[in-house]
Amino acid sequence: MKQYEWVTQSPEETMNIAMQLAMRLQPQDVIALEGDLGAGKTTFTKGLAKGLGIERNVNSPTFTIIKEYRGRLPLYHMDVYRLEEMEEDLGFDEYFFGDGVTVVEWAHLIQSYLPKQLLKVRIHHEGEQQRKIIFQPIGERYEQLCKEIVEK
Ligand code: ADP
Ligand code: MG
Numbered sequence: 001m002k003q004y005e006w007v008t009q010s011p012e013e014t015m016n017i018a019m020q021l022a023m024r025l026q027p028q029d030v031i032a033l034e035g036d037l038g039a040g041k042t043t044f045t046k047g048l049a050k051g052l053g054i055e056r057n058v059n060s061p062t063f064t065i066i067k068e069y070r071g072r073l074p075l076y077h078m079d080v081y082r083l084e085e086m087e088e089d090l091g092f093d094e095y096f097f098g099d100g101v102t103v104v105e106w107a108h109l110i111q112s113y114l115p116k117q118l119l120k121v122r123i124h125h126e127g128e129q130q131r132k133i134i135f136q137p138i139g140e141r142y143e144q145l146c147k148e149i150v151e152k
Contacts, residue, residue, distance in 0.1 A: 004135040004146050014040050015047030020149050022051025025101045032107030035123035040131050041105040074100030081106045
């Protein structure tokens, strides 16, 4: 399966990759973020928000599972860490199939609710400031999206 990798040396570089992606996002796009605590999932989401023209500060939704931001497109930011394996349906489809873009931290915890096609983004913590970012497109829409980003 084709995947795309980058190595970044700062939070800004990670945000820049996310901004390249954000420019090309459309309604109903879904990004599934994976990576340990402190890997950079929220940092990546900040880059998406910036790229969508969202000025509000994005932080991890600790008490709310889902936060909504307004930009060029609405951004639905989910952090489902606290759901653990409960697999509780919080009406996820309204977001996935809504008017905006959805980004999910710890997406595998709601595996059974995720759409079949999505962009999986894995972040590996390789050093204090070094991260490896891997895009794995699942489905034609996301394969196309990844090609556009690398061929820009
Ligand atoms: P997560 O949401 O995965 O738990 P966060 O984005 O909240 O992770 O935290 C990542 C932390 O790592 C931040 O403090 C960020 O400044 C720092 N960091 C250092 N280098 C990088 C990098 N290359 N990419 C992303 N974050 C980085
Ligand atoms: Mg986070």
